[in-house]
Amino acid sequence: MPFQTQKTMQAVAIDRFGGPEVLTRQTLPVPDIDSDEVLIRLEAIGVGVWDPWEREGAFHQLFRERYGVEPTFPYVIGFEGAGTVAAVGADVTRFREGDRVYADRHINPKGGFYAEYVAVVADHVVPIPDGLSVEEAGAMPVDAITALLGLDSVLGLCEGESVLIFGAGGGLGVISR
């Protein structure tokens, strides 16, 4: 029996871009997965300062450029979250149903993370490591990737090297330690 049995899910979606008042709880279809995707039953999601920009339509142009189509409504926002793999696409070999994972996908074409389920390309999904709670994993991806880009891609920090971070009490500072 498949792990995922639900056909519909609860989500916080918008029917037009706008202020906080456009966010409504809706019953929506659980997204279908393509062969390279993973369906995650979400238990914790990250709420970021960038979420209002998505809700207001600031990424509309980026969505069109990336996917070649206009965003459609109802539209589920949200960039990150964690939970359990509910189904895997035919070409996905790294994950199985029941795996504990977290994921990040800026502007997800099949809907974001303010929902019970999200379909994400497997390349954007990773196992939750031992010692990390599902809540920590769900809130971490965007901050963690940004911190990693700073330490790795920008600074080229190598093993054994140290860097002094001013203002290390914030999201990026804490995660860079």
Ligand SMILES: NC(=O)c1ccc[n+]([C@@H]2O[C@H](COP(=O)([O-])OP(=O)(O)OC[C@H]3O[C@@H](n4cnc5c(N)ncnc54)[C@H](OP(=O)(O)O)[C@@H]3O)[C@@H](O)[C@H]2O)c1
């Ligand atoms: N989070 C992301 O994913 C992300 C993505 C892209 C870019 N960024 C950029 O990266 C920067 C850090 O992001 P963040 O998420 O870590 O922000 P954050 O959680 O708000 O943390 C900012 C940190 O900077 C400190 N700070 C602020 N003004 C300072 C000052 N004048 N002197 C010394 N320390 C000061 C704060 O100290 P107090 O706690 O004492 O106030 C806090 O520890 C921001 O410029 C943000 O726009 C972040």
